[in-house]
Amino acid sequence: MVHTLIAGLARLMALLGGIVLCTLVLTVCISVLGREVNDVAHAGYLGPLGPWLLGLGIGPVTGDFELVEAGIAFAIFAFLPLTQLTGTHASVDIFTAGVGPRVNDFLAAFWSLVMAVAIILITWRLFAGMQDKLRYGETTYLIQFPIWWAYAASFAAAITASIISIYCAVLRFTGKRLG
Template identity: 60%
Template sequence: MHRFMTGLARAMAMLGGVVLTALILITCVSVLGRTLNTMLHSGLAEAVLGGFAKTLLDTGVGPILGDFELVEAGIAFSIFAFLPLCQITGGHASVDIFTSKLPVRVNRFITLVGEVLFALVLALIAWRLYAGMQSKMLYGETTFLLQFPIWWAYAASFAAALLAAVVSAYVAVVRLGEFLTNREIIAAQEGAEH
């Protein structure tokens, strides 16, 4: 079961990475296009390039239409896509100034409470994303520039948040087992510690 959940979390993180990389490229190309457009409209460009500046502008050199709409929709998905891997590997940052001196059993209990709360919060977020998606579908809302249905972004974020909630619930169950048996089942806190 752990291997399956880890594989699922890794696949979702890779998909989130692909989306995030695409968003970075879109942003870079859009900024470059906006900069070139501004430069080509300057008096200096018209003096140096003459009619070629107008020819370039006529080809559509400029920012990508709706770049911020794409980034807004994609970044939410990317964040939720990375959460399952972070959760299953214990990659969340932890500050254990006070708890490091506590007994192992007490730390296991604190970890269990944190995992349960995290699973509940992710389930709540997934539920509200689903409700938001239904609302956007019902009213047929679209983005301003690209006119793509807003519910698409909600659906992608909902799917990633639902997977994050499932993985988080699995981790919470594992932590409960660790607390009850007083033994480590999966390694905790493999991520950043501060």
């Protein structure tokens, strides 16, 4: 029951992270296309069509890099829960390939604990950063997006990652399988 809930939460966060990531890719593509159309229209290659396109306001998406920065931060934290739950972090097995299953189980439990502590510390610092950004009312340069919104989204995903990391560490130290 608990594992089903945890697994569903991890999948939901990964889905949200994927939606945000796909939206960011689309935004960057639209921005690059708009920038190129704008450049070609200004260069005069399109003849009378150029001024018409310029009149439509076709160009890059204002603040695209600001949106990408905020969205990527959220996506990273959104993918962490599923990665932790499935144990699919990048690893180098050359050192552990020759040891027995008990040593590998201990190492998996140890690194799950280290990961849980690291994610909890990052979550704590995200909360502190979010409070600072909210208190000072910081915004992005171009679109005046309140920076604390990005921190809040990442913080929510980091809380989920913290909960799931603790769950994984407890399961591994008690010798239970995650799957």
